[in-house]
Amino acid sequence: MSSAEYAVQGAVAVITLNNPPVNGLGHDLRRGILAGIDRAEGDTAVRAIVLIGAGKGFSGGADIREFNTPKSSAEPTLLTLLQAIEASSKPVIAAIHGMAMGGGLELALACHFRVAIAGAQIALPEVKLGLLPGAGGTQRLPRAVGVETALNMIVSGAAVPAEQLRGTPLFDALVEGDLLAGARRFAEAVAAEGRPLKRLRDVPIRMPNADAFFGFARNSVAAASKGYPAPLACVEAVAGAVSKPFDEGLKHERNLFVQLMNTPESKALRHAFFAERAASKIPDVPEDTPTRPVRTAAVLGAGTMGGGIAMNFANAGIPVTVLEVSREALDKGLATIRKNYERTLKKGKLTPAKLEERMGLIRPTVSYGDVGQADIVIEAVFEDLAVKEGVFKKLDEVMKPGAILATNTSTLDVNRIARFTRRPQDVVGTHFFSPANVMKLLEIVRGSATANDVLATALSLAKKIDKIAVVAGVCDGFIGNRMLEQYIRQAMFLLEEGALPHQVDRALEQWGMAMGPFRMSDLAGNDVGWYIRKRRYVEKPDVKYSRIADRLCELGRFGQKTGAGWYRYEPGNRDAIPDPAVEEMITRYSAEIGVQRRRVPEEEIVERCIFALVNEGARILEDGIALRASDIDVVYLAGYGFPRFRGGPMCYADTLGLPNVVRTMRGFAAKPSGDPGFWRPAHFLKSLAAEGRAFNQAGGVS
Ligand code: NAD
16 A cells, blocks of 8 residues: 555545654655545545644654665656645645644645645754755755745754744644645635645745845854864855746756765664663564553662653653652752753743642652652662672562662662672663763663563663663673773873873864863863772783872862862853963873973874774673664763764764774874774774674674
8 A cells, every 4th residue: 555545535636644753755756645645636526735744743854764775866856846745736735733844845845835834843954964855955945934934944943833933924824623624625615716736946036135135144154164164064055046047047956965974973863762762672672562551660769860751751740759878868868950951941941830740640659658669760879889788678578569779870780789689670770971961872781681571661761761871781881881981991091191191182172072071080080080990900900090180189179079170160160271281280190200291292192092982882892792883872972061063982983994994093003102902903893894894884793
């Protein structure tokens, strides 16, 4: 059966787009719509044609399942279909509900008339994938809603509700009640009146101040879109709509589209888009694995993490009981949560009623008796195995059968924690990132005994609480922090050799990282790394660590929380100010270890830090800790401020070419100051490079 259904109702042919979930314009649907148009053209009883979407909306645009397959460009292409619709001798009316996005909106724009119901979301979001609307969107939308509104929509990709565009030629009517009935009435009226067909291509654009307008637009868009070429190309395409005849404008749009398709930035953004979708697919946990219901939750510990985790549940409307060791600790935790909500309220993003509703969903307690019936409990107590042991033994006693027991540990062995209970199959790691109510990333740590339905439930819960989840195996640091340790180690070696904290941060921030390693350490607390290093010195005496950060910690410079770290801070201000005292300490340290300091080029700073991530990422794949290279990319994009236009560390390495990465690493190892141990390429990286393959083609090694 075709995904376009055809029916004649009176004098109106109704073509229903039916390709769940969002009526993506896949090959079969395009062919079905075109066949419907041809059939209606040939039927003398038909006087008008309505296009309408089944299910959630009109159309969400291209069918992403067909991306990178021959079907995506097979005839009839979207352009062919739009031409046929525009050229139809009978009025074609798009009836829009839910959403008309991307190619879906371009389809509607090629129709002669459009009717919609209020609330329908209208958008051309291609820019978010580093592209621009390539099927006439940049030419027709300005003719429908005006140049300025269209430009804003195209450059931002943001969705606009239909009613906001009421009164523009985009909509000929806003329908109340049943959309199909309203669209049919409209179609019958158009046919009965013999209304001339309106083609947006024929609408002239008059803009006397076009040069000044686009000059301003170019400047402001260029300033706001550093690292991303697509927004500026969007401006050029819309400028073409004003300065060129329609068909030339279309050609111009097409050329720009093709150019963007080939940019590394668009490739990276598309990679990130698919990587996020792939991350929730676990090969041995089929999509139809039943999940356990999560109607209530409990969180143990109302500290930095527990409070934020509880907020996630409340924000999703799930009642959550928060357990602490004392009333005092509870009050403190709850006060912090309220303060966080009040900050959101002040920004106008929450109403007082919603604030109270959310606070009402958070139930404080000091008694385990109050948590036993929760469907899931997340432990966020001190990072101390003995404390976790006590907590999990207690949970094993009090939790109802089938409850999920999750731990937020960042460094401890989830398998050991699971063995503190008699139900290790119900235990899973849920590693949130700080601040837990803000950060998108959630590493779901699969223990050796974790049941499939527990994993499936954790993945579905992640969606409910608006997180991007990645599954990791059990190891020290999981995916993100295990890689970060190597990145930070390398950043420290750079200090020993001649760089200063602000130089390293600046190089990486200019390259695109949201925050350089030293500003980040100051924010997270330098004592955290110190604590881990002290463990490493005992566990791994052969591994070389710079002691420079220990010196800093010995001075009590733990970062922002102590007013000084790698930088100094003015009271009440988070601006990192380079501190001559730290620079002196670093210089002295270099002299002590006999290193002749040198100027370290920015390129070397970036390569050494990023390749440290890449090499450890390869080991993580080798060890089966991550299922696929793209999962590692998702972790870095969602949790560590890695620039999206570079697609994640593994994607970036692929872009450079793995043989080039290996060669550069060997060059670092060969330097007099180099550490051959550090720069030994991971076996997996080496073999991919030798075979001329890439991480993201390889799809992991598990
Ligand atoms: P925290 O010290 O801020 O909070 C811990 C809270 O747990 C305290 O309020 C304490 O009173 C409470 N607590 C201690 N023992 C308890 C018990 N037996 N029962 C109930 N409550 C108890 O610590 P945190 O930073 O929120 O870290 C909590 C967990 O989250 C740790 O396992 C940590 O490794 C992990 N984690 C922390 C971060 C981070 O950035 N802070 C990030 C990811 C994971």
